[in-house]
Amino acid sequence: MRTVLVHNAAPARPLQPLIPQFSPRELGEPVLEIVSYDLRLDVDFAKARVNGKVGVTVKGAAKPFALDASQLSVNRVTVNGRPARFVFDEKRAKLKIPGVPARQSLVELEYSKQVSDDVIFGLYKSKYGKDYILATDLEPAEARTVFPCVDEPGYKAVFRLQVTTEDGLDVIGNTPWIRKEGAGGGRATFTFQETPRMSTYLLFFAIGRFEETKVTADGIDVLAATRPGQAQNCRVALEIAAESLSEYQRYFGIPYPLKKLHIVALPEYHTGAMENWGAISSRESYALITEHTSFTQKNRGAMSMVHEVAHQWFGDLVTMKWWDDLWLNESFATFMSYKMTGRLRPDWEMWGIFLRDEGFHALNLDALSTTHPVQGRVRNVAEAMHTFDAISYGKGACVLRMLEAYVGEEAFRKGVSDYLKRFSFSNASGKDLWDALGRASGLPVTKVAKEWLTKPGYPVVTVTARRGKIELSQSRFTLSGRKATGVWPIPISLRADGSERSAFLDSKNGNIEARAERELLLNLERTGFYATLYDGAGYGRLARNFSRIGPHDRAGIMYDLYLFLQAGLVKPELYASFVALCGANPDAMSTQIVTEQLMQLTAIADESHIIKGVEPEFYPPLLDAFGQEPRPGEPPYVGATREYLTSQYASVDESYARKMASLFEHFAALDSNLKAAAAIGYAITYGARAEKRLQEMAKTLQGEVDRANIYEGLCAFKEPELVEHTLELCMSGQVSRSDSGYPLFLSAYNPYARVALWNWITKRYDAMRDMYAGSQQFYLYMGRAIPMCGVEREAEVRRFLSGKRFKEGGSSVTRILELLHINARLRKRLLESRN
Ligand SMILES: [Zn+2]
Numbered sequence: 127m128r129t130v131l132v133h134n135a136a137p138a139r140p141l142q143p144l145i146p147q148f149s150p151r152e153l154g155e156p157v158l159e160i161v162s163y164d165l166r167l168d169v170d171f172a173k174a175r176v177n178g179k180v181g182v183t184v185k186g187a188a189k190p191f192a193l194d195a196s197q198l199s200v201n202r203v204t205v206n207g208r209p210a211r212f213v214f215d216e217k218r219a220k221l222k223i224p225g226v227p228a229r230q231s232l233v234e235l236e237y238s239k240q241v242s243d244d245v246i247f248g249l250y251k252s253k254y255g256k257d258y259i260l261a262t263d264l265e266p267a268e269a270r271t272v273f274p275c276v277d278e279p280g281y282k283a284v285f286r287l288q289v290t291t292e293d294g295l296d297v298i299g300n301t302p303w304i305r306k307e308g309a310g311g312g313r314a315t316f317t318f319q320e321t322p323r324m325s326t327y328l329l330f331f332a333i334g335r336f337e338e339t340k341v342t343a344d345g346i347d348v349l350a351a352t353r354p355g356q357a358q359n360c361r362v363a364l365e366i367a368a369e370s371l372s373e374y375q376r377y378f379g380i381p382y383p384l385k386k387l388h389i390v391a392l393p394e395y396h397t398g399a400m401e402n403w404g405a406i407s408s409r410e411s412y413a414l415i416t417e418h419t420s421f422t423q424k425n426r427g428a429m430s431m432v433h434e435v436a437h438q439w440f441g442d443l444v445t446m447k448w449w450d451d452l453w454l455n456e457s458f459a460t461f462m463s464y465k466m467t468g469r470l471r472p473d474w475e476m477w478g479i480f481l482r483d484e485g486f487h488a489l490n491l492d493a494l495s496t497t498h499p500v501q502g503r504v505r506n507v508a509e510a511m512h513t514f515d516a517i518s519y520g521k522g523a524c525v526l527r528m529l530e531a532y533v534g535e536e537a538f539r540k541g542v543s544d545y546l547k548r549f550s551f552s553n554a555s556g557k558d559l560w561d562a563l564g565r566a567s568g569l570p571v572t573k574v575a576k577e578w579l580t581k582p583g584y585p586v587v588t589v590t591a592r593r594g595k596i597e598l599s600q601s602r603f604t605l606s607g608r609k610a611t612g613v614w615p616i617p618i619s620l621r622a623d624g625s626e627r628s629a630f631l632d633s634k635n636g637n638i639e640a641r642a643e644r645e646l647l648l649n650l651e652r653t654g655f656y657a658t659l660y661d662g663a664g665y666g667r668l669a670r671n672f673s674r675i676g677p678h679d680r681a682g683i684m685y686d687l688y689l690f691l692q693a694g695l696v697k698p699e700l701y702a703s704f705v706a707l708c709g710a711n712p713d714a715m716s717t718q719i720v721t722e723q724l725m726q727l728t729a730i731a732d733e734s735h736i737i738k739g740v741e742p743e744f745y746p747p748l749l750d751a752f753g754q755e756p757r758p759g760e761p762p763y764v765g766a767t768r769e770y771l772t773s774q775y776a777s778v779d780e781s782y783a784r785k786m787a788s789l790f791e792h793f794a795a796l797d798s799n800l801k802a803a804a805a806i807g808y809a810i811t812y813g814a815r816a817e818k819r820l821q822e823m824a825k826t827l828q829g830e831v832d833r834a835n836i837y838e839g840l841c842a843f844k845e846p847e848l849v850e851h852t853l854e855l856c857m858s859g860q861v862s863r864s865d866s867g868y869p870l871f872l873s874a875y876n877p878y879a880r881v882a883l884w885n886w887i888t889k890r891y892d893a894m895r896d897m898y899a900g901s902q903q904f905y906l907y908m909g910r911a912i913p914m915c916g917v918e919r920e921a922e923v924r925r926f927l928s929g930k931r932f933k934e935g936g937s938s939v940t941r942i943l944e945l946l947h948i949n950a951r952l953r954k955r956l957l958e959s960r961n
Contacts, residue, residue, distance in 0.1 A: 159185040160276050161230070162284040162320075167273075169291040169333060174241035174251060174260060180273045182233045183283075184226065191226035191233070194219055194270035194277040197248070202236040221274050235274050246396045246863060248272060252334075253863075254353055254393035259334030261392055261407060263400055266449060267507045269326035279445050280553050282323040289331060290315040296336045298351055300329065300404040302386050321403065322383055323551045325445050330402030332390055343368035344375060347386040350413065353393055359414040362424060363389060367406070367431040369470050371438075377466070378439050379543045380550070387438070389413055389431065394863050396903065399430045401437030401459070408434070409864060411830035420798035421766040423831045425467075425474060432470075433463035440542075444549040449510030453500055454556045457522025460484060461530075464523075475763045478678060478715035480527070481652055486685045486719065488520030489657065492584055493605040493689065496941040500525070501556065501579040524655040525578045531653040532574065532617050533567035541566035574615050578655070585614050586657045587631070587649075589664060591642035596622060599635045603657055605693050605948050619650040626650065645671055652682040657689055665700065672707045680716040684708065688723050692952055698959040702740045709744040712751035714767040720744065721770040725875055727956065728778060730917045730949045732877035734956035745775040745782075756797050765799040772803035777842055777876070780810065787811035793823075801832065805839030813845050821851075825860050833865055841872035846882030849873050853886050857893060866897070867907055874911040883915040888926055913945035920950045 164181035350360035395409035468476030541563035586603035602610035622642035786807025898904035916923035
């Protein structure tokens with residue numbers, strides 16, 4: 127369940143430290159067009175060695191003509207059949223070829239590449255047991271490490287791929303293969319159908335032993351490819367991918383442009399999934415989900431599929447001109463994945479999950495002084511990767527939801543469809559989309575979008591009801607409490623004494639004539655990206671009406687209170703009184719959100735009387751309400767809520783932990799939503815006696831989802847040295863590389879491990895960083911762990927980080943220190959409050 131936060135890590139894309147920073151070519155001047163790539167790869171699978179030949183058809187070459195290339199040995203270049211001179215500058219990752227005429231030319235290159243054992247992107251070995259799959263993962267700038275190319279999203283081209291490798295292996299590409307011929311010496315050649323025009327980062331191929339399952343969607347083959355023995359486990363992911371494919375065809379009003387769509391489950395994978403056109407690659411825990419998988423995991427896997435299928439149009443068919451619109455690509459797919467999954471699985475409560483996983487997380491980060499506008503200037507690829515973090519994606523998705531509510535669902539759909547039709551097989555920018563939405567709705571979308579996207583932060587709306595008037599006032603909200611300015615155009619919705627109203631607040635203050643004596647609630651269904659601060663009378667009204675307030679609105683109230691608690695705008699007692707109200711008024715979404723909040727508060731101030739005091743009013747009544755055991759026919763999110771409650775309550779209450787420990791004996795057969803709690807209970811109850819068995823399971827269990835539950839246990843020990851063993855385990859090479867982040871991430875929530883985790887980070891910082899070299903994940907984990915485990919030693923953390931420099935994975939040293947300071951201040955306030 128805690129891996130819900132890992133989910134937010136999913137947008138993080140790899141960084142290639144060996145690649146210098148790239149800037150966009152000047153599009154259009156001089157006119158350079160890549161028509162096609164003829165890519166012939168001769169792959170020695172056993173040695174993981176590639177001999178490649180690529181024919182690049184170029185129109186109107188720039189002078190001097192240069193291709194992007196890195197980590198390749200280029201042996202020979204010809205231009206229009208004649209040998210040509212070339213200069214390969216590995217440091218700049220450029221291959222310069224003088225003398226390419228400015229008409230259509232064919233530039234052919236012969237090269238070789240040795241696939242490194244250490245990388246987990248580009249062309250890499252995705253290992254399982256003693257075997258592996260050779261697979262590509264090329265976003266944003268890794269295509270150049272596989273073949274020389276113009277590796278920018280604006281340079282779309284047609285790809286003709288041919289792969290020769292050992293007979294008996296399968297090869298999967300973006301398109302179906304149209305020919306398989308013997309190539310002599312026990313080898314075979316696969317020739318793939320030519321792709322439509324597409325960007326280099328969307329190219330995909332994988333070579334290995336696969337098992338396939340197939341369904342069809344409106345006549346299109348949708349296939350899941352897994353390593354042998356896993357095909358039966360991909361049914362859930364495959365089905366929702368196929369259903370969403372059909373549904374998107376209708377929603378966008380554009381047929382899916384390829385002949386087939388693959389879901390390729392890769393045993394080692396360093397992010398969530400990737401939208402390669404026609405061949406989505408995915409980590410196994412997202413693709414291998416079954417009816418028995420816990421709802422949280424199932425939901426995450428299914429949504430990830432629906433997200434990547436949305437990209438097949440938004441991202442693949444129409445692609446951003448340059449990486450500065452990466453946020454739009456991701457925000458749109460994120461927003462659509464909730465919308466579409468909600469449509470296909472109405473009982474999954476998708477908008478509640480949207481608030482929990484996207485909206486609230488973005489509100490927290492966007493209230494830091496280290497925030498940034500969603501849309502900013504991006505000079506190069508590395509900068510784009512740094513800038514686009516949970517703020518960009520989460521807030522971006524929230525702004526899209528707010529715009530949809532503003533223009534209406536049908537105008538939104540029409541605008542998106544017009545945009546996609548107009549720029550099919552080509553590139554576009556954010557402005558093109560806003561203009562299309564504006565045309566479809568007749569509203570000033572470009573202007574409103576610009577205000578929300580180019581300004582950092584968001585407003586808090588302060589609301590007071592007085593003498594038949596509702597007075598509203600907006601200012602920028604900051605967690606530090608620092609004064610900040612800013613006025614946003616806010617579509618306001620509210621309910622006062624039973625009647626619903628809407629208004630548009632685009633100045634600092636505004637009034638609405640309405641009586642609100644019994645009831646006043648703003649931001650209905652939480653479609654607006656702003657927080658609402660009520661006065662004392664306002665919170666009194668909300669408390670009295672709490673049982674009648676809907677789940678999304680309750681979740682919103684709890685979230686705003688949590689923000690204000692961190693900022694010191696409300697007293698811990700007020701927050702705790704609303705936690706108790708949630709305990710007395712069970713609903714799934716606010717239960718999950720408050721459980722997450724309590725988890726964070728326990729991590730930084732478990733000794734607080736006010737937090738300890740409210741636990742009995744929250745967990746036991748809700749466990750009674752949602753039940754300790756699955757009930758036949760219950761909605762799926764009830765099971766998920768049980769997972770939240772049982773695992774967190776087992777972490778904070780020893781007698782409950784003992785009860786859960788007794789379930790661990792039957793771990794394999796246990797209901798998936800109870801597995802985390804059983805592992806946590808087992809670890810807490812048996813301590814060192816539980817360690818060996820849990821470690822063994824982390825090493826040997828086949829499913830990543832089950833292993834994630836085991837790590838919950840391994841990080842929950844109350845003996846700090848045992849947590850340290852878990853952290854060491856992830857560095858030992860004995861566990862799958864997909865798992866190595868779990869311990870660092872999960873142990874941050876264990877207050878008993880606070881000191882041990884901090885000491886371990888200081889000791890193993892360099893080794894961890896090296897282990898993750900080239901990926902943002904390390905910084906992302908640091909960004910989570912340090913603000914929590916460093917909460918009692920702010921000065922020491924400051925000293926430790928003072929020489930360190932990073933700005934990856936949405937974390938920077940300044941942001942970590944700011945979060946740490948906010949947590950330390952909150953800890954102090956919580957410890958001072960007596961209940
Ligand atoms: Zn995406």
